Structure formats: structure tokens, C-alpha cells
Amino acid sequence: MDVESYNSERNRYDYLCAVCSILQAMRKTYNQRHITLRSLYFRWRRLKYPALSFGVLLSCLFVGCSTEDDYTADPKRNFRALWEILDKGYCYFDLKLPQDSTWEDLYEKHIQQVRPDMTTDELFRKMSDLIRELRDGHVNIITPFDYGRYWGWKENYPTSLNTYVRGKYLGRDYRIAGGLNYERIRYNNHEKDSVALIVYNSFSYPVSHANINAALSRLADCKGIIFDIRENGGGNVNLSDRLASHFVREKTLTSYMRHKTGPGHNDFSSPRAMYIEPVTRGVRWYRPVVLLVDRGVYSAANDFVLKMKDIPHVLVLGDTTGGGAGMPMSSELPNGWGVRYSASRTLDKNMQDVEFGISPHKRLPFSEEEAASGRDNLIEAGIEHIRQEWERLR
Template sequence: MPLHHRRSRLLGVLVTAFLLISGLGSCSTEEDFTNNSFRNFDVLWETLDRNYCYFDLKLPKDSSWADMRLKWRSQLRAQMSSDSLFLVLTGLLSELKDGHVNLITPFDQGRYWRWKSDYPAGSNSSLIEDYLGQDYRIAGALSYTWLKHHDHGQDSIGYIRVSSFAQGLSEGNINAALSRLSGCRALIIDIRDNGGGQVTNSDLLASHFIDAERVVGYMSHKRGPGHDDFAPRVELRLRPVDRGVRWLRPVVLLVDRGVYSAANDFTLRMSGLPLVTIMGQPTGGGGGLPMSSELPNGWSVRYSASRTYDAKGGDIEQGIKPDLTLSFEREAAIRGYDTMIEGAVSYLKERFEHLRRTRRWSKFPR
């Protein structure tokens, strides 16, 4: 047989063998993983059983994660569409009532919104824009101005709106905003309805409001398969910015139920600072540091895998209470009046008077 024929025959055998092996592999994957609803459900349940960190806070006292497995696995069928399987898996995850627990697929994301939607709104975006006015400035994630209906005299109040910590935020942004508000005696930082973003951004912003390092909380990571297997708590320290503007004057931090995740972390870091008063409604929480895993069919699950505590050891997953409660009144909003912002202004004016009476006003120069 000519050499080129032998080569062609050998190549054909190799190609045939490769196709057979590939075919066997793809059939195995399809049967064992992609189309096996029971397999995907079990991997999802087991992943959270070993790694999720808030079972004690999230599930009713008279039920368990094993009960949830029985409840939702009974709804599986051998042949299910992707949409049907998605609904069952999302139903299982929703039992945890955790905004950090998500199922990510190419066609949808399973999420739990009721941590926020079950509560009245604490702000109105159009009304916030009215308070910012037409000439407000933008520095990365910060929108800022002098409050338009107050003069620029000794009782001037600066206003910074931070709608998200997912946007870019740098030292330059923060220094620029605080420098241009340096003529103000006090500051309102409004993070209402801020759903979070990058914890590095929240830490960076908070570092401009202290002059000495302090412990602001603790974190503990899941380290074993048992529901109570956690590593020892480690300190969360807030350090003042090395270079740049440090704002050491009165601050009101406005919060509501929509404050979550990295915004909740910012609230934690600002909580207890001598010149900071947190006002509004309890935050939405989200103190767990999210982790991700992949299911056999390629879908991803995100879940809370660590716990965060405040400086006194209290868990912040369910939210942080404000120092002073304020309500957002819809009737007033219709008239163009934000009761939370106005409440913060009234509080700061009272604080100004107190500082004058106690002769401590000079401590907060313009």
C-alpha cells in the first residue's frame, strides 16, 4: 500500500476514535449533569448546607434546611425545562430570605427582593434631584452641593448623595468634594436606597471622617461543613486617610431600608464616630461576604459565606438601627418636601446652637 494511503487510513482511524470518545463524553455529561434536575438540585442544596452562614437567622425556628430540601425536591421531575428547574431552585434559595443569595443563569437571575420591597420607600429620586439642584457637582460616585434653600453663612450645610458604591470612587473624588464643601459647618451624606457595590469604596469614603484608627466591627468566615463551623472573629479596623481631607465636623448619615451590602458596611464604619449621627430608618442589612460556586449544568449560585458584627458584637445581617429615627412622608414629598433631609437639617441647626452655648463652636472652623 502506498505511503500516502497508509497515512490517510491511519488518520481516518484516529478521527473515528476521537469522535467516538467525544461522543461518549458528551453523552455522559448530558445525562449525568446538564439534564439531570435531581443532580443539580442536590449539588445546590449541599453547597449551601456546607458553606452558607446564616441558617440560624434566616430559617423559622420550627424548620430546618433539611425540611427545605424535602419541600422543594418533591417538585422536581426527571424531564424538566430549564425555566421550570430555575423556578424550583430559586424557590429553594428564597427560603433563606437573603438578598446576597442568587442563582445566575444565561437567561435570568434568581433573587430575593422582599428584604426591601416589604417595607415603605424611604426616599424619592426625583425629590433628591430637586434638593441637589441644577448646578450640583459630580466627583465619581459622589453628587454634592450646598443645600440650595440655606444661605452660605455660618450655618451652611453641605449635601453629598451616594446612590451606589458600585461606581468608581477615588481619593481624588473624595478630596475634591470635601474641599469644595469646606465652607460648610456640617455635612449630610445621603445613602438612602444605596444597594451596595464595592466594600473598598465604602471603606475609602469612611476613612475621611476619622483622625485615629479604630475597631469598627468583626468578621468571621465559614470554615467547615457544619452550620456552626466558623473561624474565630477578626477585627475590622478603620484607618484614617494618610493624605487628603479629613472631615472632622458634624455629619448626618441618612439611611433607610434600601441601604444594603457595601452601603450597610459604610453605615457600620460610620456608626459610633464622635461627630457622626445616623438618622432615618433601619438599614436592609446584607452583612455577609458573598462567595460563588458553579452547578453541574453551568449555572452559578452566590451565597453569604461570612458574618459581620458591629463593635459590640451584634450581627448586622438584619440591618443597623439609626441613632435617631426619621420617617419619609409621601404627602410631604408631593409638596416637594423631603422630611428626612429637612429633619437632618433641623437636627444640625440644633447642634450648632448647642455648640455655641457650650462654647465649643470654635472646634469646628470653616
């Protein structure tokens, strides 16, 4: 961890300690609320914008925190608790509810199948049925034995990546800088084109400014970069800011954020503008960039596309991303199972929701036929675009 990251983390932790001291005082009054410093700290680390964090953290105290006195394995009470947590905290009911259905309708639909004598596995499956109604990859049931989820945002679409073929473009001796795999493309007689390939498989893989500087400086003689994040399902959203700051020229409006302010489905804050600024020290890349995307791009990776799309020297190529623009929050059921849900929503700079994905500048389906012959048609198209841009800019 560099000094800047350490200081930021230290300040974040100190501020959290102050919040926790308030919560501890409140806990004397609401002593049945079971909230620990450790659990709050890890929730805090998931939050992207500190100015929003105080209100969100306080919501942890009043929305869906399980209590020691309230522990129960009763299926109906736990199912009701799940429904209520989402009812008060979930932020996308207006976009996600099935047509001609209300959240109350879905409760009545599923509660009829919840029995007092059902097994934990049966209860888990029924809860998973409920959350899948929302079609949101950020809504999950977390148990010691399984993970309730919805993956339709990518499973219902054709594949757009052959990792074996992409590996040929990256080469056997590619470099690794944190979570970034990178190298100049030599495969398929492309060495003369002087184009680099960077592959980032997950925003869960740490990448520091030092990693980014090291990679970009070693690619400085290349005409352009193909940045491949296909099938990147997200991770740490702060890394999207960190990466994009090396490509933007000036402070730029990228999005707006709205967070829940109350239990009502329409209780939201006013939109708050979000900006990205270029790194003050380090490598900035202003040559052509082709960002390869597909339906597997979700959550933090979707946020990265949102930040990169309006940069003039960046072309987003491929398919519409998977979306996942909600900032997740966690809670707990009376039986101890965890619940995760989207609690704040992200809008693009035109105030449009990007929960269902971001369209590329140029749509290009992945060709299984070309992959069978050892060619990735998206990488090939990216190389051609960089070649044309280089000629145009000369």
C-alpha cells in the first residue's frame, strides 16, 4: 500500500471510529441491536463516497439489523424479515418489479409456499426465488452452505470471449502488474502494428497507481492499447476511479449518485454529481484506447466503462455491458443468514440509469467461427481501429 492509500485508509478508519462511538451510545438505548465495529468497518470499506457514508451507516442500525433477542429459525419470520429488509432498503423497485406486480404481490405469491416444517435448504431456495424476481446481481442470500444469486444479466446472452484464443494474443511471457496482465501484441503477425493488450479479469484483483504507471510506461512506445475487460464481473469500485484517472485529461463529470433516505420506495436524495480527475503524478495515456466489453462486465467493471466512455480517445467496442449500477449494502436475517441488496443508484451524466448496462460506441458480436481458426475478431477490430486512428492523427 502506498502512502496516499494508507493515509486515505487511516482517515477512513478514524472517521468510522467516531461514527461507532455515536452508535455505541445509541446502542445503550437500543441495546438489542447487534452491530460490531468490525462489521461496520467492512461495510464502510465497500462505500465509495464518504460524504454519503454517515447516513448509510446509520441506516445499518435501523434497517434490517438482526438482534440477539430476536434470533429465530422460524421460516415465515425469516422470510418476512427478508421481504421487509428489501422493502425498506432496495433502490430499484421502479425498474425491476415484474410488469403489473407490486412488491406486496410478490410476498403473497411466495409466502404461501413457506411452511413451518420446511428444511433450511427449502427455505433458502424459496428466498432465492423471491430475490430472483428483482433480476439484480447485487441481491443475494448468503448462508454457510450456499449463495443465493441472479446471474441472468449474463447467462441469458451468448458468449463473447474465448480465453484460450485471447491468451495467444497476450503471449506466454506476458507481464503482470498487480491485477493487470499486459504485453505488446505479437501474435498473428501484429508486432509491426505496435499495439498493446491489457487484460483485467476482475476488479477484485488489486491495482495500485504504481502498477498502472509501471504498465503504461513499459508500453510507452506503442501506438495504442486494447484494454480487455470482457467477463469482468466487478469488485472494488474504487479501482475504476484509479484506472480511469490515468486516461482522462481534466476533471470530468461522469455520473450522478442517489441514495436511499428513508423506507419508502421513492425516498431518495437529490442527485449528486460525481467527477473523476487526472492523476497529479504518474503516467497519463492520451493515445488511442479500445475498451473491449460484453455482457459479463458488471458492477465495478460497469462503472469503469461509465467513466471511460466519454473520454475522446477511447472507443468502447463489443456488446452492451451487464449493468449492476447499484451500490450494495448488507444486512442480516433473524436466523443469521446474510442479505445483500442494491441501496444507492448510479445515473450517467445525462441522468439515465445504467443498471441494465451501457451500450458500446460500436457493437460487434463475438465470432465463434473466427475463434475456431485462432482469431479474436474483437481484438482484431481493435487493432485496426488503432491503426486507423494513428494514421489520422499523424
